[in-house]
Amino acid sequence: MNIFNTDSALLFSFLLMLMRISIVLFMLPIFNTNNIPIQVKGAMTIVLSLALWPALAVNTAGISLHPLGLILMVLGEFFIGLVLGLAVNFTFMAIQAGGELLGFQMGFTMINFADPLTGNQTGSAAFFLWMVSLLVFLCLDGHLVLLQAFTQSFKLVPPGNLLINQTLLDQIQYLSCQLFILALKIAAPVMVALFAIEVALGLVARTSPQMHIMDFGFPLKIGVGFLFLGILLILISDHVQHFIAGIDGLFTNLLRSLSPL
Secondary structure, eight states: OOSSOOOHHHHHHHHHHHHHHHHHHHHSTTTOSSSSOHHHHHHHHHHHHHHHHHHHOOOOTTOOOOHHHHHHHHHHHHHHHHHHHHHHHHHHHHHHHHHHHHHHHHTGGGGOEEOTTTOSEEOHHHHHHHHHHHHHHHHTTHHHHHHHHHHTHHHHSOTTOOOOOHHHHHHHHHHHHHHHHHHHHHHHHHHHHHHHHHHHHHHHHHHOTTSOHHHHHHHHHHHHHHHHHHHHHHHHHHHHHHHHHTHHHHHHHHHHHHOOO
16 A cells, blocks of 8 residues: 555656766765765765756656566666766876876885775875866866766666667777876876986986986986976866866767667
């Protein structure tokens, strides 16, 4: 007996939307940290879902209440949230990978520390660039653009209408390639400058063997690395701004490859 006169399909549509939102939210660079308790993340997910649910108006006509169909739909929402979360993380992972390359060239690999946000071992340069990119993302209202683009996902791929095809796999592979390309673009200017310093130090060592190159080689490389690192912040800001402008198109291309419509 239905005491509260509730629509089971409507309630289940909310649960499906909650599943998709929770996966994306938990994978965002802002929230996928160990410093935020799971209870706080769960509460924010529920509040955000309740705020978006009336505006999204998910169609409940095609929702089947068969147990097998419900399980497949939940797994489908989990997969959609995973794809969207990875698409957002690719840019930040590329910036962090570029920072790891810079830290290796500057000699900072010996001072890796435990990242207090993720608990993983990371270099100081990579952590610094990741934090700068995240702050630029928030300052440019990237989280609002991301939220607006995310709400469009329910129109392009309604719950229960997931279709996995070769186009989606090709797009994910393309984004993975762009991750390494962006990492090299970020690290290339500093790596070239440090390589020139290495060549200069090698020539000095050959012409003046009595000089102790190691005494001033490391401070020189670190100083030049920090100089170019400051210039590199402008490049990172441009990449983040370009990423924010293309979030809508990125989500649209991924979701169209997931939709049978």
